[in-house]
Amino acid sequence: xxxxxxxxxxxxxxxSALAEPNVPRTAKEFDFVDTNGQHSLLSSYxxxxxxxxxxxxxxxxxxxxxxxxTKLQTELGPKGFQAVGVVYNEPDPGSRIxxxxxxxxxxxxxxxxxxxxxxxxxxxxxxIEASVMDRLMFPHVVVVDKxxxxxxxxxxxxxxxxxxxxxxxxxxxxxxKEGAASSSTATKKAPAVxxxxxx
Numbered sequence: 001x002x003x004x005x006x007x008x009x010x011x012x013x014x015x016s017a018l019a020e021p022n023v024p025r026t027a028k029e030f031d032f033v034d035t036n037g038q039h040s041l042l043s044s045y046x047x048x049x050x051x052x053x054x055x056x057x058x059x060x061x062x063x064x065x066x067x068x069x070t071k072l073q074t075e076l077g078p079k080g081f082q083a084v085g086v087v088y089n090e091p092d093p094g095s096r097i098x099x100x101x102x103x104x105x106x107x108x109x110x111x112x113x114x115x116x117x118x119x120x121x122x123x124x125x126x127x128i129e130a131s132v133m134d135r136l137m138f139p140h141v142v143v144v145d146k147x148x149x150x151x152x153x154x155x156x157x158x159x160x161x162x163x164x165x166x167x168x169x170x171x172x173x174x175x176x177k178e179g180a181a182s183s184s185t186a187t188k189k190a191p192a193v194x195x196x197x198x199x
Contacts, residue, residue, distance in 0.1 A: 022129060024151050027144045030127045032086055032117040035104040040117065047146050048082045049175045051168070054124060054140040056089045057106045061163065062139045066110050068165050072172070073114045079176050080146070085116035088124060088138065128153070139163065145175050 030042040030052070042050065053069060055062035069083040087103045099118040107116040119127075130136060141162040143152040152171065154162055161167045 022150075023153050024149045027142075027148050027150045028127050030119070031123065032084070032119045033100070034115055034117045035100045035107070037100065040115075042144065043148065045082055045084075045144075046148050048080045049076075049146055049172055050144045051081070051083045051172070052086055052142040052144070053083065054086045054088050054128070054136075054138065054142070055106075056138045057087055057102050058089065059138050063110060065139050065141075065163050066106075066112055066116075068163075068168075070111070070113050072165070072168060076169075076172055076176065079173075081172055081176060083114040085112065085114065086124065087116065087118040088121070088136075088140075090121070143172070143175070146179060151175060 027042060031039055032042075033039055042052075051069065051072075053062070053065060055066065066085060069085075072081065073083050085103070085107070087099055087106065089102070090099060091097045091102065103116045103118050106112075125132065125134075128136075128140060128142065137154060140154045141152070142150055142154075143162070145151045152162060
């Protein structure tokens with residue numbers, strides 16, 4: 001009985017460890033495809049603060065966040081911020097619609113001013129260091145600083161700071177100032193937080 005209790009505790013710790021993202025870390029290369037079929041690399045945005053919003057096109061929380069990111073892109077884009085949407089859900093089997101269509105329709109429906117792309121599910125899971133067994137929450141948010149390091153990321157459970165406009169404005173504003181002048185203060189580390197909508 002004691003060994004079963006020990007095993008259960010070990011497994012619980014293992015699951016908990018999976019839930020915590022490895023932040024900060026150097027961002028892996030990420031290849032995403034725009035609605036015209038053109039490939040882009042995350043590394044091409046080096047020097048900018050990038051927020052990747054992995055989203056489900058049918059998720060109300062994703063839709064609300066995308067509209068909020070449009071506002072942040074307008075305000076912070078000239079200072080070096082870049083939002084990128086990445087469609088995670090796939091078309092129904094047998095459907096004539098493609099992921100490119102889904103990304104295009106999503107962007108048009110919500111009048112977004114930042115690129116909305118897509119990537120194969122294994123590519124996304126590899127980038128966010130998740131497995132097919134993980135229960136992801138959407139939107140799944142990853143913030144990469146100007147040097148190419150992941151500084152904040154959603155996790156499986158927690159609060160939703162990375163969907164809060166005031167929080168993101170302050171956090172991204174701090175990252176934009178990093179390295180700009182010797183008098184800049186280091187931005188406090190963002191907590192790993194979670195979204196509200198589930199897969």
